[in-house]
Amino acid sequence: MAMETELTIIGAGLAGCEAALMAARLGVMVELWEMKPRHLTPAHNSPLLGELVCSNSLRSADPTSAVGLLKLEMSLMGSAVTRAAEATRVPAGKALAVDRERFAAVLDQAVRDEPCITIVNRRVERLPEHGPVILATGPLTDGPLAAELARLAGTDHLHFYDAIAPIVTAESVDMDHAFWADRYSDAPGDYLNCPLSQQEYAAFYAALTTAEQVPLRDFEKPKFFEGCLPIEVMAGRGEKTLLFGPMKPVGLTDPRTGQRPFAALQLRKEDAAGRLLNMVGFQTKLTHRAQLEVFRLIPALAHAEFVRLGSIHRNSFIDAPRVLRPDLRLKTAENILVAGQLSGVEGYVESSASGMLCGWLAAMGLLGQSPALPPPTTAMGALVHHLQDTASKHFQPMNVNFGLFSALEKRYPKKQRGRQYAKRALNDFLSWLESVGLTPAHRPPEL
Ligand SMILES: Cc1cc2nc3c(=O)[nH]c(=O)nc-3n(C[C@H](O)[C@H](O)[C@H](O)COP(=O)(O)OP(=O)(O)OC[C@H]3O[C@@H](n4cnc5c(N)ncnc54)[C@H](O)[C@@H]3O)c2cc1C
Numbered sequence: 478m479a480m481e482t483e484l485t486i487i488g489a490g491l492a493g494c495e496a497a498l499m500a501a502r503l504g505v506m507v508e509l510w511e512m513k514p515r516h517l518t519p520a521h522n523s524p525l526l527g528e529l530v531c532s533n534s535l536r537s538a539d540p541t542s543a544v545g546l547l548k549l550e551m552s553l554m555g556s557a558v559t560r561a562a563e564a565t566r567v568p569a570g571k572a573l574a575v576d577r578e579r580f581a582a583v584l585d586q587a588v589r590d591e592p593c594i595t596i597v598n599r600r601v602e603r604l605p606e607h608g609p610v611i612l613a614t615g616p617l618t619d620g621p622l623a624a625e626l627a628r629l630a631g632t633d634h635l636h637f638y639d640a641i642a643p644i645v646t647a648e649s650v651d652m653d654h655a656f657w658a659d660r661y662s663d664a665p666g667d668y669l670n671c672p673l674s675q676q677e678y679a680a681f682y683a684a685l686t687t688a689e690q691v692p693l694r695d696f697e698k699p700k701f702f703e704g705c706l707p708i709e710v711m712a713g714r715g716e717k718t719l720l721f722g723p724m725k726p727v728g729l730t731d732p733r734t735g736q737r738p739f740a741a742l743q744l745r746k747e748d749a750a751g752r753l754l755n756m757v758g759f760q761t762k763l764t765h766r767a768q769l770e771v772f773r774l775i776p777a778l779a780h781a782e783f784v785r786l787g788s789i790h791r792n793s794f795i796d797a798p799r800v801l802r803p804d805l806r807l808k809t810a811e812n813i814l815v816a817g818q819l820s821g822v823e824g825y826v827e828s829s830a831s832g833m834l835c836g837w838l839a840a841m842g843l844l845g846q847s848p849a850l851p852p853p854t855t856a857m858g859a860l861v862h863h864l865q866d867t868a869s870k871h872f873q874p875m876n877v878n879f880g881l882f883s884a885l886e887k888r889y890p891k892k893q894r895g896r897q898y899a900k901r902a903l904n905d906f907l908s909w910l911e912s913v914g915l916t917p918a919h920r921p922p923e924l
Pocket residue numbers: 487488489490491492493510511512513516517518520521527528529530531532533599600601602613614615616617618619622791792816817818819823824825826828829
């Protein structure tokens with residue numbers, strides 16, 4: 478297929494590189510605008526495209542884990558990121574970790590070797606009004622370009638800071654220590670309350686206030702808004718502060734005792750089906766290990782499965798369910814697709830996957846086609862589905878996890894669940910590839 482139409486991609490990070498290579502592979506002439514090497518965000522250091530800004534891990538390599546499965550789908554679709562990762566892999570047990578420098582060098586070279594891609598080194602301040610554009614400037618999009626996006630998305634729908642509370646799976650909450658209720662209501666209620674006795678609270682408080690915290694990076698220091706203080710900062714103000722804040726028990730009656738609990742954590746449904754539950758007000762800067770230790774002291778969470786842990790960091794992202802059309806274009810500017818972390822996915826792998834899909838969608842758009850996206854039984858489809866989940870009132874970026882997939886038709890023991898999700902996903906993903914005329918880049922593995 479030969480094309481004259483051009484696609485402009487802004488930002489040559491993980492999403493931008495994947496998008497450019499995907500579109501170029503389909504014959505599209507791409508201009509890739511990148512502000513490196515003259516301008517660097519506070520997290521980028523290297524002149525190379527496709528830089529990993531922090532950890533060198535692309536997380537689990539196991540295809541029966543959600544992120545392993547996402548990488549498998551990406552590699553079947555011809556991902557340059559998974560190819561670069563495999564080529565620069567370093568030993569890291571079950572994780573796919575890479576030599577960071579070599580990884581970026583391989584990805585950078587792949588983009589430069591592609592004759593359909595022209596790299597333009599410039600810092601973009603305004604979005605092109607015409608012609609297809611993929612915006613992939615990442616979580617540190619700032620300055621005039623962010624202001625421009627805020628104008629198009631609406632200032633209420635562009636977030637600059639991410640205060641993330643942990644999320645647990647509903648089925649892992651110990652219901653002997655939890656009850657559904659809204660405050661001051663006898664009806665069953667929308668919140669799952671996790672009560673603590675005075676002794677349990679004292680132990681939790683002691684652990685919370687002495688737990689290890691992640692040090693803030695320089696560009697993250699200034700802003701904790703009163704409305705979303707880290708739980709440990711709130712606790713540091715006094716032993717009773719949480720009892721008037723996120724752990725207040727007022728308006729709740731524990732059906733086991735008929736009494737008001739001493740303290741209570743509330744869990745709120747994160748998805749329409751209520752399979753994932755958010756720990757309300759528990760945004761935190763504790764280390765991941767400390768979070769698991771401290772939060773499991775809450776009796777209902779003693780054996781909880783955490784699909785996301787809390788964090789607070791600089792992160793620009795749009796309120797995708799409100800701002801994007803189903804085909805990932807801005808409702809207010811149909812020529813612009815938003816890709817990567819800026820679109821509301823979370824993580825290296827997820828950002829890359831989103832870039833691939835946007836590159837493919839943009840190429841299809843140039844051919845006058847608007848094919849179906851992968852179904853939500855697949856990892857890629859589940860990611861997109863999250864961006865389209867209009868039922869979620871408090872949209873937050875999220876790593877891929879099985880809670881985002883369509884539920885399995887029947888219940889399986891925990892140990893078998895990942896494989897069941899993966900088998901169904903692989904089958905459906907291959908069917909989807911075929912339906913849109915893409916040939917798998919390699920033989921799929923046996924799962
Ligand atoms: C500090 C920090 C640490 C993170 N650590 C991890 C981690 O360890 N693991 C993980 O999975 N995820 C991590 N993330 C989240 C996320 O996965 C990464 O940010 C990922 O790089 C996002 O990919 P992206 O392609 O969307 O954006 P990026 O990789 O950031 O790419 C954006 C590109 O756009 C360019 N750009 C920006 N503005 C302009 C402009 N105006 N004009 C032209 N070019 C521009 C940038 O130079 C950059 O090359 C982290 C995020 C941050 C902020």
